[in-house]
Structures are given as C-alpha cells and as structure tokens.
Amino acid sequence: MVVKIKMDAHNILDFLRENAIDGVLSHKIIEYAVKITKLSFQEIERISLTKGLIPKRYLRNQRVIKRVEQLALLNSCVAIVGCGGLGGYTIEMLARLGVGQLICIDPDYFREEDLNRQRFCNLNTLGQLKAEVIKEELKNINPAVVVKAHTSSFLPEIGETLLAGAQVVVDALDSFEARTDLAETCRRLSIPLVHGAIAGWYGQVSVQEIESNKLIDLFKSSCGKRELQRELGNPSFAPPFISAIQVAETIKILLQKDNNLLLNKLFFFDLLTFSFELGQL
Amino acid sequence: MKVTIKLFAILRRDRFDTRVFQFEEDTTIYDILDRLNIHTEDAAIVFVNGKHAELEQKLLDGDVVSIFPPIGGG
Structure with a gap:
C-alpha cells in the first residue's frame, strides 16, 4: 500500500481513519504511523482501539474479545x-x-x-x-x-x-x-x-x-x-x-x-x- | 463401609485406576495409604468427594477418595 499523506502526532487519528479498511488497520499502516509520529506501537494501537479501529492482528480475537476488552488487555x-x-x-x-x-x-x-x-x-x-x-x-x-x-x-x-x-x-x-x-x-x-x-x-x-x-x-x-x-x-x-x-x-x-x-x-x-x-x- | 479409591498418574503403577473397597468404620486416609503401600511423600493431594482433605480425615460410607502425586515441573 502506498501512503502519501504527511502526518504528525496531531492528525494521526485522521490518518488512521482514512487508511483503515472497514475499521481495520493493517500492520503496514500502524508501522508507518509509528515511524512518522515517533509514538510506540502500543500508543498507536491504544489510539486506534480507543477510537473504534481494530488492528488487523486482533481481528480473529474479536468474537471472543471485544474491542473495549482488547483495549483493556493492551492496558x-x-x-x-x-x-x-x-x-x-x-x-x-x-x-x-x-x-x-x-x-x-x-x-x-x-x-x-x-x-x-x-x-x-x-x-x-x-x-x-x-x-x-x-x-x-x-x-x-x-x-x-x-x-x-x-x-x-x-x-x-x-x-x-x-x-x-x-x-x-x-x-x-x-x-x-x-x-x-x-x-x-x-x-x-x-x-x-x-x-x-x-x-x-x-x-x-x-x-x-x-x-x-x-x-x-x-x-x-x-x-x-x-x-x-x-x-x-x-x-x-x-x-x-x-x-x-x-x-x-x-x-x-x-x-x-x-x-x-x-x-x-x-x-x-x-x-x-x-x-x-x-x-x- | 464402601469407599471408592481413585489413583492418578504413577500411583496407578502396579495398583489400579479405580477400585471399591470395604473398610471398617473410622478408617482414615492415612490408613488407606498405608494399606495401599503409598508413601505419604507420594500423595501430594487427596480429595474426598471432590474436596481437599487432610490425611487424618475419617472416611464415611460412600466416599470417593482421589489421590494425586506431587507434580512440580514447568
């Protein structure tokens, strides 16, 4: 996937939302967000989960572990x-x-x-x-x-x-x-x-x-x-x-x-x- | 009185898995271990009717006694 948007910590959420597919974030997008914002993977995942986005890595957890629970586990x-x-x-x-x-x-x-x-x-x-x-x-x-x-x-x-x-x-x-x-x-x-x-x-x-x-x-x-x-x-x-x-x-x-x-x-x-x-x- | 004894893991070796015994009144778990030639050191956990019990506990008619060896690996 080619990411053309410039971003910083302030508009990270916009970036994540725009690049999520059906509310799901790929590792590449999260990795890119980490690289640009200098936030950690955990911080990017926390922002994502808090705002209703699911990292793809947790997709198959979803039937058992809901998004808010996934956030609780992260914390x-x-x-x-x-x-x-x-x-x-x-x-x-x-x-x-x-x-x-x-x-x-x-x-x-x-x-x-x-x-x-x-x-x-x-x-x-x-x-x-x-x-x-x-x-x-x-x-x-x-x-x-x-x-x-x-x-x-x-x-x-x-x-x-x-x-x-x-x-x-x-x-x-x-x-x-x-x-x-x-x-x-x-x-x-x-x-x-x-x-x-x-x-x-x-x-x-x-x-x-x-x-x-x-x-x-x-x-x-x-x-x-x-x-x-x-x-x-x-x-x-x-x-x-x-x-x-x-x-x-x-x-x-x-x-x-x-x-x-x-x-x-x-x-x-x-x-x-x-x-x-x-x-x- | 009738008491069912269930052995687990290596305690079954040269003994049995489950067997019903006829014991006299006031028989304790300790007496049973002695009778089955199980060293107290090899009986880490004993359940009577699914509840942990001390070796001094006297058994009652119909009791089910489960005996487990010490397991400590990780």
Whole structure:
C-alpha cells in the first residue's frame, strides 16, 4: 500500500481513519504511523482501539474479545515467573492476545535439554538468557507489547519489585520451594496467581484466590517430596496444554469474566489415559 | 463401609485406576495409604468427594477418595 499523506502526532487519528479498511488497520499502516509520529506501537494501537479501529492482528480475537476488552488487555500487565516450558508458551500466547505489559522472570540460559519442549529454545538461542531471548523474539511477534526481562531468580525479598504493576502472576516455576515463595508473595501483595505444573503425561492448574492460603499450604506440604517430573521428564505436548489453560484463566481474570474460574480449585490432567479430576482445595 | 479409591498418574503403577473397597468404620486416609503401600511423600493431594482433605480425615460410607502425586515441573 502506498501512503502519501504527511502526518504528525496531531492528525494521526485522521490518518488512521482514512487508511483503515472497514475499521481495520493493517500492520503496514500502524508501522508507518509509528515511524512518522515517533509514538510506540502500543500508543498507536491504544489510539486506534480507543477510537473504534481494530488492528488487523486482533481481528480473529474479536468474537471472543471485544474491542473495549482488547483495549483493556493492551492496558494490562501480567508477570510470568519462569520462562521455560510453561512460561515460553504462556508468554507467546499473552503477546499474541495483545496483553500490553509482560514481566518475564527467569535467571537461566537455554540448554540443549530444553530443545525438546521450550518455545523459544532453538539452535540459535542455546546458551542465551531465556528472559532476554524472549524479550527480543516478542518484537517480531507483537511489537505493541512492552516486555520487562528480569534475569534474576524469584526471591521473596525482591518479589514486590519484580512483580510491580502486575495484575496477574503466572506460575511457570519448576520447584515447590520457589512456588511457595511466589504464592506467599502474591498473597501478601493481593495479586491473583495462576498456577500450572507438569510432569510426564500429567499436569495440573489452579488459581489462587487473593485471600486464600490453600495453594501455599499445598506447595509447602510438597516441599522436599519426590517430584514426579524429575522421574518422568517433560515431553513437548505437556507445556502448551497446561499453558493454554493458564492463559485462558489469566485472560478471564484480566477481563473480569469471573464465571468458572479455577479459583481455589485444582484441575488435574492425565493425558496418557485421558482422565481428569476437578477438586476444591 | 464402601469407599471408592481413585489413583492418578504413577500411583496407578502396579495398583489400579479405580477400585471399591470395604473398610471398617473410622478408617482414615492415612490408613488407606498405608494399606495401599503409598508413601505419604507420594500423595501430594487427596480429595474426598471432590474436596481437599487432610490425611487424618475419617472416611464415611460412600466416599470417593482421589489421590494425586506431587507434580512440580514447568
């Protein structure tokens, strides 16, 4: 598409309106607007969504996520603690959904044994810090997402700083000790926590209610126990499966779709025998 | 009294998926784990009739007990 209109920040809205087709904006138009106005992708998308225009990238969200909800997601912030198997898929899905701020926390580097399942691990990223790689890769997926990459471990002493601004925290950690610290921190800061865990063919998901200690108690009682994933490993299909449920729960919290949340419930999946169980914690 | 036991994941190995047992009154979850030779360390979560229960809980006729191992990978 050839764009001939000169513009600045003042007449950006006119430009966007004139170049939208049936209220839909292509990436090229948004990119051009960014280039000329020096505003960010997120700012251009915010102006567009506020004024009734839809970036084409969100078109297929529309039946599920309305324009005002898309705007709410753009103004939302989610922290993902752990950028490995679960975290990688969760972060990608949240970015594609258009969640505007993502805080990605992981101190580790990609290793060869991560190649079997971790979304952002490939031959080019081996040896690089997971959180840094993801921050870079997301620019190619959705440049409207602002990513904060923290390459430190999640420790309760710095928890408040790491999670600052997050409306929801996603647990993508890999030990009960770290999960206990995270759940206690979220409880203290009154941030809902979406828990997910995997091992072999199995996985579980839960949402911690702000006032509840149930998940904390569960993690605490599991500390030091023989963890199944050490024995069974994690095949490629387990992380995206559990991660997809975590993302759906996260979006429901952000958009205040309170029905059917896994609040204080635990969903356990067995993909080998295709059996599952839902229980109240 | 009759109690249904449902095991999940590797707890099924060399045991069963679901089975109905006849137990005497006042049997606890801890007694059941002992009887099935399941180490308490391998039973991270126990639901009785779909609600989380402590190992000391006494069971009632008709209860359904689901037992899950600890899962912590990410």
